[in-house]
Amino acid sequence: xxxxxxxPLTQALAEGKLTREELKFFMRRSDxxxxxxxxxxxxxxxxxxxxxxxxxxxxxxxxxxxxxxxxLVHHFSLQHECVHYTVFRTxxxxxxxxxxxxxxxxxxxxxxxxxxxxxxxxxxLTGKDPEQIPMPKTYGEYLLYLSALPYWKTKFTxxxxxxxxxxxxxxxxxxxxxxxxxxxxxxxxxxxAYVLIFAGMAVTGWWGLIWYWIIPLLLGEPVMRFVRMxxxxxxxxxxxxxxxxxxxxxxxxxxxxxxxxxxxxEHHYVASVPYHALPRLHEKLRDHIHVEPRGYLGAHLDxxxxxxxxxT
Amino acid sequence: xxxxxxxDAILVTDLERGWVTRVTVGxxxxxxxxxxxxxxxxxxxxxxxxxDLCDGYFDGHVIECPLHxxxxxxxxxxxxxxxxxxxxxxxxxxxxxxxxxxxF
Numbered sequence: 348x349x350x351x352x353x354x355p356l357t358q359a360l361a362e363g364k365l366t367r368e369e370l371k372f373f374m375r376r377s378d379x380x381x382x383x384x385x386x387x388x389x390x391x392x393x394x395x396x397x398x399x400x401x402x403x404x405x406x407x408x409x410x411x412x413x414x415x416x417x418x419l420v421h422h423f424s425l426q427h428e429c430v431h432y433t434v435f436r437t438x439x440x441x442x443x444x445x446x447x448x449x450x451x452x453x454x455x456x457x458x459x460x461x462x463x464x465x466x467x468x469x470x471x472l473t474g475k476d477p478e479q480i481p482m483p484k485t486y487g488e489y490l491l492y493l494s495a496l497p498y499w500k501t502k503f504t505x506x507x508x509x510x511x512x513x514x515x516x517x518x519x520x521x522x523x524x525x526x527x528x529x530x531x532x533x534x535x536x537x538x539x540a541y542v543l544i545f546a547g548m549a550v551t552g553w554w555g556l557i558w559y560w561i562i563p564l565l566l567g568e569p570v571m572r573f574v575r576m577x578x579x580x581x582x583x584x585x586x587x588x589x590x591x592x593x594x595x596x597x598x599x600x601x602x603x604x605x606x607x608x609x610x611x612x613e614h615h616y617v618a619s620v621p622y623h624a625l626p627r628l629h630e631k632l633r634d635h636i637h638v639e640p641r642g643y644l645g646a647h648l649d650x651x652x653x654x655x656x657x658x659t
Numbered sequence: 660x661x662x663x664x665x666x667d668a669i670l671v672t673d674l675e676r677g678w679v680t681r682v683t684v685g686x687x688x689x690x691x692x693x694x695x696x697x698x699x700x701x702x703x704x705x706x707x708x709x710x711d712l713c714d715g716y717f718d719g720h721v722i723e724c725p726l727h728x729x730x731x732x733x734x735x736x737x738x739x740x741x742x743x744x745x746x747x748x749x750x751x752x753x754x755x756x757x758x759x760x761x762x763f
Contacts, residue, residue, distance in 0.1 A: 351710050351711030352709040352710055354710055354714075354726050357711060360714065374716045376718070430728075432723065438730070461742060464726075468708060468727070521742075523742070523744050526741065526744065617725070618726070618727075618728065619725050619728060
């Protein structure tokens, strides 16, 4: 092999969409921005936790838990950035924070890293992309996906399988043999930690984590499914990055929550660019990618329109 | 002692300071790294997915693949982050009269 494979980045450089100097500038990393943002993040979590506490004896606990859940499920976005080692310049910090996020949302970090690498290799290619969310054929399928029931079923099955020492054929394709045992160990440790937490609650009789963590997570996950659908669903199942991925222009609170991952096409073009540089990268690539100016809602209107048109 | 000859790669003055520079030696793409402890070289293509490491993020002694962010220590080729699991091939390097030379 004397020539590198063609990636979206090599294409962007070859076509002059991006210069090497710009690339180097965008890729610059530091610990500061993410540490500052993490302080805000913890502050926001403390705020929603306070709301749940204040609403404890009233029906208002449900909207409070939903708010808490929306924040909790967005640990996925932070974990996703950590998977790419772009949150912190200090590499170890990415591993530590990624593992904490994974424990909160039941997504073992090492496994997710391997799976996500394969997603970047085979983005939106049916049968190859392990993270592809299928385009719903009916409104029923659409709503079922948004309920997050299929998601949780898949995740529980996945972690249990790994804890039992089983990998699917697809997983064996993207996880190297020398890492199989580590993936099994991670799943066992994660399930073991959950069992200990529940045992601790049973022993102490304090079931607060059900209300601060578990129910909010279940209430919030449909929001994360809603967000995740906007990235690729409804875009063509082709290798061309300018077509298969959607960037959604969303408001500042959503950008805060998703760590700028709404700039999804830019992220797929140059996955080495940290979250805080993605808005600037967007200015460079905006004419070469698919942009949904109406944000997440616009993306869903597009998906619903495609479902409707498939039936007429 | 290796019989392989030293081959000219690039003038030291043409290297990207504190970064990785792509050069072609014969027909082979080679990455030359300017690090705090001196110059190092390796084959330019990642041994995981085949992407060009010279487009990746470089920091200190670690080169990161632009495709999956697998990473290697350029001093000895040791993988430091998944999905890279095998060492990358590093090349012997010397500087003669301002010219970086490598030996495969």
